[in-house]
Amino acid sequence: MQQISDDVLREYEHLKDALNQHNHRYYVLDDPSVPDSEYDRQMRELQAIEAQYPGLLSEDSPSQRVGGKALESFTQVRHTVAMLSLENAFSDAELEDFDRRVKDRLNYAAQKNPTEIEFACEPKLDGVAVSLLYENGQLVRGATRGDGSVGEDITANVRTIKSIPLKLRGDNIPSLLEVRGEIYLPRPGFDALNAKAIAAGEKTFVNPRNAAAGSLRQLDSKITASRPLEMCAYSVGQFEAEVTPDSHTHMLETLGGWGFKINEHVVAVMGIAACEDYYSAMAERRDQLTYDIDGIVYKVNNLALQQRLGFVAKAPRWAIARKFPAQEEMTKLLDVEFQVGRTGAITPVARLAPVFVGGVTVSNATLHNGDEIKRLGVCIGDTVIIRRAGDVIPQIAKVILEKRPEDAQQIVFPERCPVCQSSVKRAEGEAVARCTGGLFCGAQIKEAIKHFASRKAMDIDGLGDKLVELLVDAGSIYSVADLFELNVDQLLGLERMADKSATNLTAAITASKETTLAKFLYSLGIREVGEATAQTLANNFGSLEAVIEADAEQLLDVDDIGPVVAKHIVNFFSNPDNLSIIQALRESGVNWADIDQNAQASQPLKGQTWVLTGGMEIMSRAEAKDRLQALGAKVAGSVSAKTSQVVAGPGAGSKLTKAQSLDIPVLDEAGFLEYLNRLG
Ligand code: IVH
Secondary structure (H helix, E strand, O other): OOOOOHHHHHHHHHHHHHHHHHHHHHHHOOOOOOOOHHHHHHHHHHHHHHHHOOHOOOOOOHHHHHOOOOOOOOOEEEEOOOOOOOOOOOOOHHHHHHHHHHHHHHHHHHHOOOOOOOOEEEEEEEOEEEEEEEEEEEEEEEOOOOOOEEEEEEEEOOEEEEEEEEOOOOOOOEEEEEEEEEEEOHHHHHHHHHHHHHHOOOOOOOOHHHHHHHOOOOOHHHHHOOOOOOEEEEEEEEEEEEOOOOHHHHHHHHHHHOOOOOOOOOOOEOOOOHHHHHHHHHHHHHHHHHOOEEEEEEEEHHHHHHHHOOOOOOOOOOOOEOOOOEEEEEEEEEEEEEEEEEOEEEEEEEEEEEEEEEEEEEEEEEOOOOHHHHHHOEEOOOOOEEOOOOOOOOOEEEEOHHOOOOEOOOOOOOEEEEOOOOOOEEOOOOOOOOOHHHHHHHHHHHHHHHHHOOOOOOOOOOOHHHHHHHHOOOOOOHHHHHHHHHHHHHHHHOOOHHHHHHHHHHHHHHHEEOOOOOHHHOOOOOOOOOOOOOOOHHHHHHHHHHHHHHHHHOOOOOOOOOOOHHHHHHHHHHHHHHHHHHHHHOOOOOEOOOOOOHHHOOOOOOEEEEEEOOOOOOHHHHHHHHHHOOOOOEEOOOOOOOOOOEEOOOOOOHHHHHHHHHHEEEOOOOHHHHHHHHHH
């Protein structure tokens, strides 16, 4: 037996506690307490002690989260308390039926003062159910649900999930505790996993749930360890303890105290009407969550009442899941069309048999590019899974090969532009193939004009996409400069164009002539020059002439402009056609005020990065962004250590939490407006 000094033992226990504490702060509370470098240093010290004294190593050591030897197979586990599933409700009416059944069973009507039932409301996490068994505070087993009676032993895999405590924390640790919950893969981790798979030419996962299930089914726990899985606790199975919470929400609080992650949106409400409000509120926030949820679970909160209500065959009578509209559905790929964009990019678009998914009827989905078609291995005639989450454009997530018909047709990427017949080229290293027709191509002309007229560009009210197409098809305009020559008579010649709309449109075209340098630069549609880059160019160069004259070197000197963007800008302004269009626009009266380069005071936020999150009630988000950019700030989409300031409105979620954990100053909308006022 190796001698271990008291000092080493003390140091070892200290490191274990410290690392467990850091893990808990980071993975359970989303509130890191030390920088990663400090965590890594302590972990290395712990591992060094364990290497020197292998006898010390126990299963609850934080070093054991990396996975161990691969298994031959999973062993079966019989659940002492069956793992049930939930009944589903698909409408408010079905939810109200549930409330009525609960009240009837509890004989509420017969009570003197019938009250409402208190329900716990929680998101229905879209992952994989798990059972975790703790004996005297130590994790001894993790198991899948299986058929509810018998599951599989996945202990080695669950040990690698950092939000699962290996050892319970706090007081009143139960002698026996079986915690149930959901293991899931948050979206950012899922996207990263799929991006890696695409880069390696491997198959991607259809959705985070499948990825979580696949990650848990690994016999090699090192693979599980490499997936950023999380676990939230939502109920208990076996439970032998001194503490006896009286409600479900108290039980969750107790579990939280023992170190489990509890979903941040769990609340208790009185009555089913409040449950319906919770549903609507969460349905609206669903897309802002960083993880997938497929509905809301309602549970009678009082545990004594739960006991009285009991179970039917496979589900409790005291709980129900109200499902959200599905975000994935099956449908048929009828055809593929190739669309030509503003920069000539050719995008394959799937025409689908209409299907209701993510709350809308979808009949088109993008296929992105030729590589995506290859990766999916999709043919015309195939049955496919369509996914539409939030406002994200619908995607084909997977092909169901078993359903491929015999007459399925290969998709052939065109070698000539479907609109102007020019050749199609794919630059080396680029995924996108482009029409080489430039402004000969009717499609590119149309898209350039649509972009020019759009709200964030020249903002020509009433000049929608359809109208642009009609005008180009009628031969009334060939370039953006022709817009300013349009007269009411030409417009009246178009389909369904009435007197009043024609007059309004010419007035809107005239009004759009007063613009800003940033908007004008953006409206030119230079490749890779979005709103933010256009603003940066305007701020840094002050005038159009200066931007036109800038060479690549000068452009590269500007923060946020890299070699690719610089190259596109130089190319754009070295094309005489583009310069003559700009000249014509100026001659038609398009104008803006140049930015005085010496007036630094007009750019008091230069060098700062701001993030807007949550709702805004007084000022629109677009306006807030414009104001900030005009003051010189960069407006970013995510919070990092480099963020200078966050503006958080109602409903702000993870970005706000992150800002708080990084000690980044946060303003609410009122504070923000006051701040702007002060800047003048
Ligand atoms: S409670 C006896 N709560 O949904 C009650 N389940 O369709 C057992 N799920 O197998 C479940 N989030 O995997 C409960 N907050 C939540 C949940 C949840 C997701 C899953 C769970 C269950 C399935 C039932």
